Amino acid sequence: MEKYTKIGSLQVATELYHFINSEVIPGTDVSSDQFWNGFGDIVNDLSPKNKRLLTVRDELQQKINEWHQANPKYDFKEYKAFLTKLNYLEKETDDFTITTQNVDEEIAVQAGPQLVVPVNNGRYAINAANARWGSLYDALYGTDAISEENGADKIGSYNPVRGEKVIAYAKRFLDSAVPLKEQSYSDVKQFSIEQGMLKVHFSNNNESVLLNQDQFVGYQGSESNPVAILLKNNDIHLEIQIDSIESNR
Numbered sequence: 553m554e555k556y557t558k559i560g561s562l563q564v565a566t567e568l569y570h571f572i573n574s575e576v577i578p579g580t581d582v583s584s585d586q587f588w589n590g591f592g593d594i595v596n597d598l599s600p601k602n603k604r605l606l607t608v609r610d611e612l613q614q615k616i617n618e619w620h621q622a623n624p625k626y627d628f629k630e631y632k633a634f635l636t637k638l639n640y641l642e643k644e645t646d647d648f649t650i651t652t653q654n655v656d657e658e659i660a661v662q663a664g665p666q667l668v669v670p671v672n673n674g675r676y677a678i679n680a681a682n683a684r685w686g687s688l689y690d691a692l693y694g695t696d697a698i699s700e701e702n703g704a705d706k707i708g709s710y711n712p713v714r715g716e717k718v719i720a721y722a723k724r725f726l727d728s729a730v731p732l733k734e735q736s737y738s739d740v741k742q743f744s745i746e747q748g749m750l751k752v753h754f755s756n757n758n759e760s761v762l763l764n765q766d767q768f769v770g771y772q773g774s775e776s777n778p779v780a781i782l783l784k785n786n787d788i789h790l791e792i793q794i795d796s797i798e799s800n801r
Contacts, residue, residue: 560592612640661787688725692718726792729785730767734760743794745775 555566573584619634620626635641652660669676692698693706693714698721700706704714723737735754742753750768752760762768762783769789773779781792 559588561596562588562592564588612638616640657787688722689718692721697721726790730783730790731763732760733763734758743771743778743781743792745771745778750781 556563557566557569558564559569572587577584577587615638616635619631623630632641636643669680698704698714698717700714702713703711704717705711706714720738723740726737732752735752735758739754739756740752741755744751744753749765750762750771752762754760767783767785769782769784771778771781773794779794781794783790783792
């Protein structure tokens with residue numbers, strides 16, 4: 553049987569109580585008493601409101617069930633009128649905007665899937681991370697964004713013909729999302745960092761830089777031979793991982 557610890561008006565699972573005190577609170581400049589007293593105030597404030605809302609939900613569901621039982625065959629307009637009269641559907645209003653405060657940019661500004669997963673399930677957490685940070689090569693190779701014409705079908709463990717199409721597509725994407733002042737990513741031989749700027753070197757010994765230097769965010773490795781370049785477009789980050797053996801890819 554699960555054990556509980558009484559804290560003010562709350563009954564908290566003892567395991568959760570110890571976890572919050574020993575793993576969550578340390579380093580936050582919030583004391584255990586402050587946390588539990590504040591949490592208790594929130595629960596005491598919202599619990600009655602939540603109970604009222606649950607009662608309203610039950611009443612609405614009962615009326616909707618009764619309506620369906622009385623109207624096994626119905627007209628959609630009549631059903632919509634019933635739901636509107638019940639206040640289940642709100643009347644249309646003029647256009648409006650909603651603003652947020654104190655919300656991380658990853659949620660409020662940046663486009664991307666927002667996933668809520670249990671932290672105690674490693675597979676779910678990995679899937680959530682991959683949904684926001686994945687390989688463009690893998691995505692292109694496995695979908696119909698790349699046609700299977702001319703021997704580029706998805707067979708075996710790896711089809712080099714299809715792989716070349718994927719690489720070409722990805723370089724065209726970079727040309728569009730983070731363009732260079734001169735030439736194309738398809739001609740890139742090497743990257744380097746000079747005076748805080750991304751320098752791009754081509755196979756014909758020419759050099760170029762980003763059309764918009766603000767799109768260069770950072771790098772890994774040395775300035776003369778980075779192993780990764782981090783770029784940004786519309787607040788979405790793009791990482792170019794550099795294989796020193798085949799640096800043109």
